Amino acid sequence: MATKPYLIFSLHNIRYAIAAKEVTEIFLLPELTPVAEAPPDVVGLLNLHSVFVPVMHLDLRFGHKFDQCNLTDSVIVLESQGLQVGVVVHQVETINEIDDRYIQVDLDYGRERKINQAFIEGVINLDDEIIMLLNVDNLVRHPDALEALIDAQESQLEAKSSARGFYDRYFPAASLNTKEILSRRAANLREAIDNDEPTELISLAVVSINGDCFGLDLSMVREFTKIERVTTIPCCPNYIIGNMNLRGEILTLVDIRQPLNLEAIDNNQPLKAVVIEVGDMVAGIAVEEVFNIVDLRPEELKSVPAAINSQTACYLQGTANYQDRPLNVIDLAKILAQGALTVELAA
CATH class of the missing domain: 2.40.50.180 (CheA-289, Domain 4)
Structure with missing residues (x-):
C-alpha cells in the first residue's frame, strides 16, 4: 500500500x-x-x-x-x-x-x-x-x-x-x-531559534476525559477516529469497551478512567477514540473530544501538583497550561503496562 x-x-x-x-x-x-x-x-x-x-x-x-x-x-x-x-x-x-x-x-x-x-x-x-x-x-x-x-x-x-x-x-x-x-x-x-542549541518540543494531542483536559504523547498517536459499531467482548474487564472495525483492522477500545481514578459520568460518554501504538500494542483510547495538537517546551511541563490524587498522579508525566486550564499529560506506556490494563488486547 x-x-x-x-x-x-x-x-x-x-x-x-x-x-x-x-x-x-x-x-x-x-x-x-x-x-x-x-x-x-x-x-x-x-x-x-x-x-x-x-x-x-x-x-x-x-x-x-x-x-x-x-x-x-x-x-x-x-x-x-x-x-x-x-x-x-x-x-x-x-x-x-x-x-x-x-x-x-x-x-x-x-x-x-x-x-x-x-x-x-x-x-x-x-x-x-x-x-x-x-x-x-x-x-x-x-x-x-x-x-x-x-x-x-x-x-x-x-x-x-x-x-x-x-x-x-x-x-x-x-x-x-x-x-x-x-x-x-x-x-x-x-523568539528566534538558536540553530546551535535546538529545542526538543513535546508534541501533545489535547483530549477531553470526564470534561478535563489531558495530553497524549503525539509520537504514540497513530490517528483519531469516531467510535461506532462497537462489538462487546464477553468475560472482559469493564475497562475493555469492545472491538470496532477500523478500515479492516480490529481495534480494541479501552476506557482509562479507572486507573486515572475518574468516575464514569453518564453525560460524558466517549464519542471518539485516539488510536495509539506502544511497542507491539495497538489500542483505541476512548475520549469525549479531541481539542487540538500543541507543542510544549520541556520547561513548560511542570511536576504533578501534590493536590492531585496519588493514584492518578502515578500515571502522569506532568502538568502544563492549556488556554488557562490545567493540562495533565498521561504516561501512555505506563498506564497500559501497569495501570491494571494488562489483559491481552484483541488482535
Whole structure:
C-alpha cells in the first residue's frame, strides 16, 4: 500500500486535508499586525522566530462569510515554493497516514470549473466521511482565484475598513484577557531559534476525559477516529469497551478512567477514540473530544501538583497550561503496562 501523511483540520465543521510535507509549524492563533496594502484574505503579519510571515484566513481565501477570529483558532504555516504563509483554521485534528486508494483527485463537476475551485485538489474517503483535499501551491499562490474573490471579500470588510488594528478589524469581541493571551502567544513566537542549541518540543494531542483536559504523547498517536459499531467482548474487564472495525483492522477500545481514578459520568460518554501504538500494542483510547495538537517546551511541563490524587498522579508525566486550564499529560506506556490494563488486547 502507498500511504502518505496528511494533516486533517476543520473549518465550520467541514474537514480538510493538506499534505503534511507542506506544513512547517502549527500553533494557536496569536496577535497579528494588519498591513494596509495586503491582499484582502491576509489578516496580518506574524513575526515567527524573527521572520515575518503573512497570515491568511481560510474563510476569506474561500470567499466565505467572515465574522471574526476566535481564541481557539489555529494557524498552520505552509511552505510553497520557498514562501512561508500562515493559514487560520478553526481546529487542527491530527496527521493521518492515508492510502492512495482512498483519494480521488481531478474532480469533474460536468461543467466549467469556477476559479476558486482550483483550491480543491480532490476528496478523501476516510471512515465513510468525505474530507476535502487542498492544493497548497494554489491556495498560497493562485492569483486568478484571489482576483475572483476580491470584490466579495472587500465588501465583507468595508464596514471595518476604517479600523486599523487587528482586534478592531478581525476580533472585535476580544476581551482584555483574550488580548493578553494573544499578545503573549505572539511574544513567544517572536523568539528566534538558536540553530546551535535546538529545542526538543513535546508534541501533545489535547483530549477531553470526564470534561478535563489531558495530553497524549503525539509520537504514540497513530490517528483519531469516531467510535461506532462497537462489538462487546464477553468475560472482559469493564475497562475493555469492545472491538470496532477500523478500515479492516480490529481495534480494541479501552476506557482509562479507572486507573486515572475518574468516575464514569453518564453525560460524558466517549464519542471518539485516539488510536495509539506502544511497542507491539495497538489500542483505541476512548475520549469525549479531541481539542487540538500543541507543542510544549520541556520547561513548560511542570511536576504533578501534590493536590492531585496519588493514584492518578502515578500515571502522569506532568502538568502544563492549556488556554488557562490545567493540562495533565498521561504516561501512555505506563498506564497500559501497569495501570491494571494488562489483559491481552484483541488482535
